[in-house]
Amino acid sequence: MTHTPHRLEIENASIGYGEKVVMRDLSFQVPHGARVAVVGPNGAGKSTLFKALVGILPLQSGRILIHGESLGTHKDCVAYIPQREDVDWRFPVTVSDVVMMGRFGQLGWFHRPSKMDKQLVRKSMEQMGIADLAERSIGQLSGGQQQRVFLARAIAQEPHILLMDEPFTGVDVTTQETTLNLLDHLRSQHVTTIVSTHDLNLAASRFDLVLLINHKLIAYGTPREVFVSENLAQAFGNSLLVMENGMMLVDECCPPDEEHHQHAEAK
């Protein structure tokens, strides 16, 4: 029997820090080119899951497979857009420096960027509408521009899987739109994208699959399958309000803010 490996498989993964388990026995599979929204209350372990997928947090048990091989076999097929507060914006690098870092995986340690690398960097910046800011220090940019720098870097990296941690939180409308357009573009390139968000309506309307977690898997499937009141109650308790027209509102005024997620409500 021939078996086409899924793009990304997580098998019985438990993730945490030291003795503490944040995510218990998580299993799910993401097919080629799918767009997945990761949702759950504050402190549910979204960022922790991302850290494990990137490989900076080792699994306590279980395994993660990419193209059927264990994490780390493929060098640069995973790109990651960090949360803005995780970046040192005072570091002396320009916009084009940061985007060029996306090429470092291909370049290796010692090679200098070729003409092709430079063109790719240029194109990525143009696609994100930041080409005119190429020589600016990253610290001089607005929040939305800063995010677009990292999106451009991810494009330049030519990944198979793109992870974005809360790209829609605290950014301007232009950046939100650019990010969504980028997701559409990436779909046409068959790039798998996994995005964490607080915006349940966005997750329901713009994503193929939704992963609902709260320290464990609550539901995984199409938005229609996942967003049923039973699942939502299990994930959010009584902090969720479903309006008559189907709008969902999450009230998370005073969350146990372990993961430094900003308070945000669904539209």
Place this chain on the structure above:
Amino acid sequence: MNWLLAPLAYQFMQRGLLASVIVGVLCAVMGTYVVLRGMAFLGDAMAHAILPGVAIAYIFKGDLLLGAGIAAVAVALAIGLFSKDGAVKEDTAIGILFAAALSLGVALISSMQTYAVDLSHILFGNVLGVSPSDLWMIAGLSLAILLTVGLLFKPFLVISFDPVLAATLRLPAELLRNLMLVLLALTVVVSLQTVGVSLAAAMLVTPAATAYLLTRRLFPMMLVSALIGALSSIIGLYLSYYFNIVSGSAIVLTATLFFLLAFLWKRIRGT
């Protein structure tokens, strides 16, 4: 012109000047990582930590650089041991070992008869006592360190700026961080003879911090920092010759003046 050339009539001045410039450049380049990665405290600790090694080498008439090198590695390993698995926080471990090593060093030196002179040479350097073989050692080690920094420019940039990218690119981040610490320790050891233990930390931080104010990319920051390090060494040494002050202090004070000028310039221009 004569006042510029007069000091160079002495061979020990020529060697001293060369050694200071090399060390000035080396510290300034390594210092960019110290400033950007927030390792100033570690640099200071490293500088003081080598004191017992130097003292032991001094007492047994051994090689000072070797003694310093062994002490630096021992302390770096001890910091790793104490802070492993979060037994105590890293800066706490550094603080404890830094004070312990300094005390041990001073205790050892105080047992010598020529206590005062020896201590001041170790603490503040003795640039005029650089022998030809010392100079070769300084030049060789510095070249090796700078070459390593040049070769590993990209990986060092990535682990300093974005550890998560380093993880996705599967860089051996732990190994690179340790290598950077070793390079830092070697830098401190090399600067022992010219600016001394207690001023090495200043030469690591001050030129790099000055360059940070004046540039906005890493490589230019390194170049400007190196230039400031070299100029501070030259001007400082001349000041020390003509005003008869300790050379290490003169070099560090010159570097500080550059920092103040850059700070003022930035303030005036910024508003």
